[in-house]
Amino acid sequence: MRKGELTRQAILDVAVRMARFNGLSGLTIGSLASACDMSKSGLYAHFRSKEALQLAVMERNSEQFSEEVVRPALAKPRGVARLQALVEFWMQWYAHPGGCLFLAAGAEFDDMTGPLHDQMVSDQRRLLDSLARIAATAVDEGELREDTDVFQVGQEVFGVLLSYNWMSRILSYPDAAERAWTAFNRLIESYRV
Template sequence: MGKGDQTRQTILDTAVRLARYHGLSGLSIGAVAASADMSKSGVWAHFKSKEALQLACMERNGVEFINQVIRPSLAAPRGIRRLESLVQHWMNWYSRPGGCLFLATANEFDDLDGPLNDRMVADQKDLLDCISQIVTTAVTEGEFASTTDPIQIGQEVFGILMTYNWTHRILEFPDADKRTWTALNRLIDSLRA
């Protein structure tokens, strides 16, 4: 990786960290520059606009999610164990300091038109699709009934995960983890072949 690429990566890592606390709308070139110990013009040279920085942050966040949630989950055996691994890694993702940028961008850009909304919607669809694909493998492996609707179950698992984020991070329920697994296990039991 060249020096320019390394600098860009440092800027993006800093910006994503800040955005997890303040949202992408709260990002400024000046705040990112100060936190990365750079000049504003140095940050500006890499992105040319706040929107370009925001879009790059969304992309970087997606790469981090793949590396921290998807890839480790895919190492688990296909089927129910892979779904459980996905949920565990996703819960860990929601527990990171500052929160989840996917959820923040959904709140920030849901009613706006333009590239930020388009990227946010694509990210949300990818999240649901990931769960649905793992559910499909559980059907293929014969662990879930052949009548299982992977899209429906993807939505239900996503709902369980979002509820976990709410009860764990916002409400600070001490038994949020336990209740999340109870909900997931109840769903899994209802789908067994």
């Protein structure tokens, strides 16, 4: 990477961390410039607008999710083991200080129109599609019934993950992970061959 690309990447990493705490709407060129020890004009040269910055942060967040959750899960054996790994890494993702930017963006942009809403919807669909595709590998491997609706599995696993995040982060239930795994295992057993 060239120096400008490295600088932009470093800025976006800081911006993702900040947005996890303050949401994308709370992210400003000024606050980010201060956190990066840059001038506003120097930062503005990289993004040109707050919306461009927010979109770039959403993209970087997706890249980080792929690096921390999807790729390590894909390294596991195909099938239920891969789906379990995805859930495990996803639960770790929720433990980031400040929370999950995907969830924050969903709450911020669900009733809006425009590029930020569209990107949020695209990100959410990719998350569900990842779950469905990995569930499909379990069908292909003969671990789940051939008539399994893999998108339904994806939606239900997503529900387990969302519930886990709520019970763990918001309500601080100490057994949130255990209950999430109980729900996940019950779900998988209902589709077993």
